[in-house]
Amino acid sequence: MTRLQNKTALITGGTSGIGLETARQFISEGARVAVTGTNPATIEKAKAVLGDDVLYIRADAGNVASQKEIADQIAAKFGKLDILFVNAGVAEFRTMDQWDEAAFDRSISVNVKGPFFLVQALLPVFSNKASIVLNTSVNAHIGMPNSSLYALTKAALLSLSKTLSGELLGRGIRVNAVSPGPVETPLHEKFGLDDAGKKAMADSIVAQIPLGRFGHVAEIAKAVVFLASDEASFTVGAELIIDGGMITL
Structure with a gap:
């Protein structure tokens, strides 16, 4: 299909999981794509999937200066940007008494501060008739x-999707959000659990999902493709909850 033909797209955290699959689908729909990542090894693996025509940008999603550098590279490579999928993020789960200021600041920086200043840095680059999709989470609701x-952090990002919808619409920029439920991604490998711990966590999560399974990255990516495309030209400030019925049934 060619729903994104002649469009340029940036996907943050686009070298693994939901971001990588979204990049793959964007390319198959005709888009020119740039992705960001932090791990050189993961970037190399992404190249094997996406090919050499993609712009690969190594950047820290939580560093404000890096967001301006990303925007500069997008401007130099594409001249304009039609689609931004803000996907990079960190997910740390701790009891309230286990948090310290450094860990707090890191989550805020990657999940909220970086995205905010990335959008700001890209404002001169966005086309008039552009689309921003923010990857939030059902955790913003439960x-x-x-x-x-x-x-x-995800509730803050969801709020930003609403406020930026009102603020940026006059520039021709639509802003929407996807809120996935539990999805099978490499993110779950970063929780530091042994095999028994991973299984116990997975079983407890699946028990909360009416469909009885984790989501697949392709299911999230398809929703992002829709919101990024002209098929969603009348969709503004919306949130697509993709969670197997987790918070609605």
Whole structure:
């Protein structure tokens, strides 16, 4: 299909998981794509999937100066930007008494501060008729134990999707959000659990999902493709919850 033909797109955190699959689908729909990542090894693996025509940018998603550098590279490579998928993020789950200021600041920087200043840096580059999609989470809606900071950051990003919708619409920029439920991604490998711990966590999560399984990255990516495309030209400030019925049934 060619729903994104002649469009340029940037995906943050586009070298693994949801971001990588979204990049793959964007390319298959005709878009020229740039992705950001932090791990050189993961970037190399992404190249094997996406090919050499993609612009690969190594950048810290939580560093404000890096966001301006990303915008400069996009301007130099593409001249304009039609689509931004803000996908990079961190997910740390701790009890309230385990948080310290450094860990708090890191989650806020990557999940909220970086995205805010990336959008700001890209304002001169966006086309008139552009689309921004923010990757939030069902955790913005539910009181899951040990998710206080992660949920806080995702709720902030969801709020930003609403306020920026009003502020940027006059520039021709639509802003929307996807809120995935539990999805099978490499993110779950970063929780520091042994095999038994991973299985116990997975079983407890699946028990909360009416469909009885984790989501697949392709299911999230398809929603992002829709919101990024002209098919969603009348969709502004919306949130697509993709969670297997987790918070609605």
